[in-house]
Amino acid sequence: MTKTRTHKRRAKRRAARRGGGSDQLTFTTRHRELVLEAMVAEQNGDLDHALDCLRRTPHRFGSTWAKQVAELVTLGERAEEWQWARFAVAAGQRWVGVIPSPLAAKVEREICAGAGIPLAPDSGDHPWQVAAEHIVVARAAADVLLFDELMLELFLVRVAPLLDSRGGGGRRWASTSARVYEVGDVAGIELRLRDHLTGERQVVRHLGEAVGRPPGALLYGRVLEVPGAPGAVFAGQPVVVDAAAAALLAELPDADSHHLVQRCTVLGEALRSEFRFLEAPPDYADEPAAGVRLLMDQGLDRLAAEQFATVQSLVAMYGVDPGSTPDYAFHAADALADPPVEAEVRRRLVGPSYAEVWRALAAASNGLDRERFLSLAAAEPTTPEPAT
Structure with a gap:
């Protein structure tokens, strides 16, 4: 196949995947x-x-x-x-x-x-x-x-x-101050934090904030009190900052209208460290790996095939490194949010040999993600598993 024909084939796939000829929605x-x-x-x-x-x-x-x-x-x-x-x-x-x-x-x-x-x-x-x-x-x-x-x-x-x-009463939320926290370990759905300024320790519900972060990484955000255990949760996705940004933020005065410009300027400076942690979206312009191509030949589109391959890899890696379960749960849940991917997982990756993995991922998950993993743990394969 000539280079020109290869390029034409890739362009055709990209256009079909987007439903048009533009990268922009x-x-x-x-x-x-x-x-x-x-x-x-x-x-x-x-x-x-x-x-x-x-x-x-x-x-x-x-x-x-x-x-x-x-x-x-x-x-x-x-x-x-x-x-x-x-x-x-x-x-x-x-x-x-x-x-x-x-x-x-x-x-x-x-x-x-x-x-x-x-x-x-x-x-x-x-x-x-x-x-x-x-x-x-x-x-x-x-x-x-x-x-x-x-x-x-x-x-x-x-x-x-x-x-x-429905959220348990927001009266306590509105005056919640933003703080810099040091990331500790994750146990199940609990994330341990340490206030970077005061040293006070706290446990919050882990919603992926520590995924991909080493112990001691710094996060800037607001922690809300909520009913349940653990009884705290980040109000939204916290900002990843470095030590220099943390030092700047620690010196900010309390919320005061006279210091609004100063607070906003310092926050903007801190965001520069967050920018360095931004990850590029997956680029599917190149030819797919052989396993992904096989999935595409079996009916999945490129994106669903890539996502299923991700879940497949995470399931395999769990047996090698169970200490990374929170990371695996986070990424698997993201892929399983796509219905074709979940359907393919239910067809290929369920049964007695997979139940332990799904239960472990459920123990590190919350909400619908937890229910989905438990459902996969209880699911029976549509075709009998090969004898071992």
Whole structure:
């Protein structure tokens, strides 16, 4: 096969995988209307309608937002209060992100200045790094507005009181200060932390914050009190920082309107260390590995085949390094969120020889991920396992 024909074949696969000839997801005016409709629906507690709106926007799996809504819809009354607490904060971040206010603009401007990135990227196509950096800044700006400027209190009391009540009561959340924490060990669903400034130790529910981080890694975030055990959880994804950024953040004054610019500038400077930890999305432009190609020949698309191969590798690695179970659980859960991948796993990787692995991953997981792993542990293979 000539080089030209190879390139044509690759281009054809990439176009088929994207459903078109562009790397960019195109959002129409109607899609934006659906996003706003989903925001209002979730604030009113109508998560079924919110999920329906999100599924009508152009995402391969749906966004992280859609996955969070889908998990709560699937769990229903089995959803725990810590899940509602995290969801309430995330909904508040979405709400505050669309409010056209001078304060919101000022916060984002000063954080961008501290981070050394433009307030708005240049028009045209953007590399993944630019988009990822602006997502981090937007999340940090919403965090400042919700907690330091107490807009979370307004959101929970006036806009989404149902989310307030389902999450165990947000009265204790709004004044939660951001701290730098040192990552300790993970035991099951518990993550041990040490306050970098005071040395105080704390246990929070592990939701993947320590995955890929060495002991002693530094995280900047807010820990909420929630019902259950462990009775604490990060309000949202914490920021990974280095020692220099941690020192800057430790010197920040308490939330005070007179120090808003200073706080935002320092936070922006700290985000530079977070930027160094950003990971590029998988590049599937090259020819797939032989095992992935075989899965594609059997009916899976490229992305599902790659994800299934990931789960297959994690299951095999568990027998070699069971100490990395929290990492394996985190990545396996991410892959299994895609229905074709879960269906293939249920067809190929269940039965007595796999049950122990799935139970171990369940013990290190929360919510719907835990239920999915337990279901796989109890599942019987559709075809008899070969005799050993």
